Amino acid sequence: MFIITGQTATGKTAAALKLAHLHNGELISADSRQVYRGLDIITGKDKNEVDVPLHGVDLIDPTQRYSSHEFVEYSTKTIQNIQERGKTPIVVGGTYLYIKHLLYGFDVHVAPNEPLRKKLENKSVDELQVLLADLGQKAKNIKPKIKDLNDSDIMNPRRLVRRIELLTHYIDNPNDGKTLQTHEPLVRCNKTTITGYRYENNDLLKKAIEARVVKRLEQGAVEEVEDLLSHGFKSDDPGMLTIGSAQIIKLLKGEYSKDQMQREWTTQEVQYAKRQYTFMKTDPAILWQVV
Numbered sequence: 001m002f003i004i005t006g007q008t009a010t011g012k013t014a015a016a017l018k019l020a021h022l023h024n025g026e027l028i029s030a031d032s033r034q035v036y037r038g039l040d041i042i043t044g045k046d047k048n049e050v051d052v053p054l055h056g057v058d059l060i061d062p063t064q065r066y067s068s069h070e071f072v073e074y075s076t077k078t079i080q081n082i083q084e085r086g087k088t089p090i091v092v093g094g095t096y097l098y099i100k101h102l103l104y105g106f107d108v109h110v111a112p113n114e115p116l117r118k119k120l121e122n123k124s125v126d127e128l129q130v131l132l133a134d135l136g137q138k139a140k141n142i143k144p145k146i147k148d149l150n151d152s153d154i155m156n157p158r159r160l161v162r163r164i165e166l167l168t169h170y171i172d173n174p175n176d177g178k179t180l181q182t183h184e185p186l187v188r189c190n191k192t193t194i195t196g197y198r199y200e201n202n203d204l205l206k207k208a209i210e211a212r213v214v215k216r217l218e219q220g221a222v223e224e225v226e227d228l229l230s231h232g233f234k235s236d237d238p239g240m241l242t243i244g245s246a247q248i249i250k251l252l253k254g255e256y257s258k259d260q261m262q263r264e265w266t267t268q269e270v271q272y273a274k275r276q277y278t279f280m281k282t283d284p285a286i287l288w289q290v291v
Contacts, residue, residue: 001079004092005030005099005280006197007273009208010291013046015197016092020052023088028075029056030093030102035066036239038228041221043242044212062228062239067112071098096280103192103285110169120161121236128160135167196286198277202270204291209269213244213262222248243268 002025004016016027027050029035033043034057040047045057055078060066075091075098082089091099120128154160199205225240225248233240235249244265251261280286 001083001088001192002090003030003099003103003192003194004090004197005094005096005194005286006289007199007205007276008094008269009205009212009273010197010199012092012094012197013050015195016090017050017052019090020088023090024086025088025090026053026055026082028078028082028089028091029054030071030075030091030095030098031056032066032071032095032098033239033242034093035059036062036242038062038231038233039224039239039242039245041216041219041224042244042248044216060239062233062237065112065114065117065238068098068101069111071095072102075102094276096276096283099194100283103194110166113165113168116165116168117161120164123157125155125157125160128157128164129154132160132164132167135164135171138167138171194283194286196280196288197291198280198288199273200290202274205273206266206270209273210266213266213269216244217262222251225249226252243272 002016002019002023004012004019006012013027016025019025020027031043033039034045036043037058037060039062047054047057056071056074059074079089079091091102093099120131123131199208221244225245228240228245229235229249229252235246235253240246240249247256247261247265247268250256250264251258256264
């Protein structure tokens with residue numbers, strides 16, 4: 001089994017295809033945005049360029065949420081099926097949280113609480129922080145402790161919601177300490193080759209992302225988002241919050257000029273790519289390739 005991960009716009013899919021041709025392989029997408037139907041250009045699915053079976057794309061509508069738990073469940077079954085047919089599974093994508101949980105298991109094994117998430121989805125970061133602080137006081141005697149959020153997490157609404165979800169679970173289930181322990185990984189890392197792709201420096205990263213944003217606009221990214229909105233999807237649907245889609249929606253609402261939209265899309269992609277590498281480089285098992 002092979003894992004191909006790394007920063008956005010580094011040619012991960014092309015590298016995975018080469019492996020698939022060499023090892024009779026099939027691809028499994030580890031991209032949290034490519035699960036959404038209708039977001040093809042925005043998320044760079046490149047389905048027409050993939051000449052081997054590709055799993056894990058087009059699974060849900062933009063109105064739905066998709067967690068790493070669901071990814072692990074789906075991918076584990078898919079990996080088993082591919083291997084039973086005598087082929088090689090190749091997981092490819094830049095959502096390292098998915099890959100981490102697939103390889104090493106979950107540090108905290110609490111299933112998503114969809115009613116709570118629905119209740120919190122319209123709250124601001126400030127409101128989520130206040131709620132989290134209140135819950136933290138109530139849960140301060142929980143053992144073992146849940147790892148603290150870092151500075152970037154405390155400004156990330158999805159991470160805040162997840163933390164609120166965890167604390168709510170343990171306040172309601174004070175004797176459920178066992179689920180805090182790391183459970184048995186579903187895929188063992190020592191049977192897997194993990195390759196990561198990154199840019200040599202941030203200037204090269206930015207140039208590559210600028211070019212990719214231009215290409216996706218030329219391919220019809222604006223029209224793709226318009227079509228989704230015309231079918232009733234809303235700007236605050238989980239899938240529509242994808243980088244690129246969110247900026248195009250502001251263009252269509254008249255909040256951004258075309259130049260502003262393009263710059264902001266590029267900026268958000270660059271910042272995301274930097275966060276990807278920061279997260280990934282903590283894994284000593286990744287064999288890095290510089291592009």
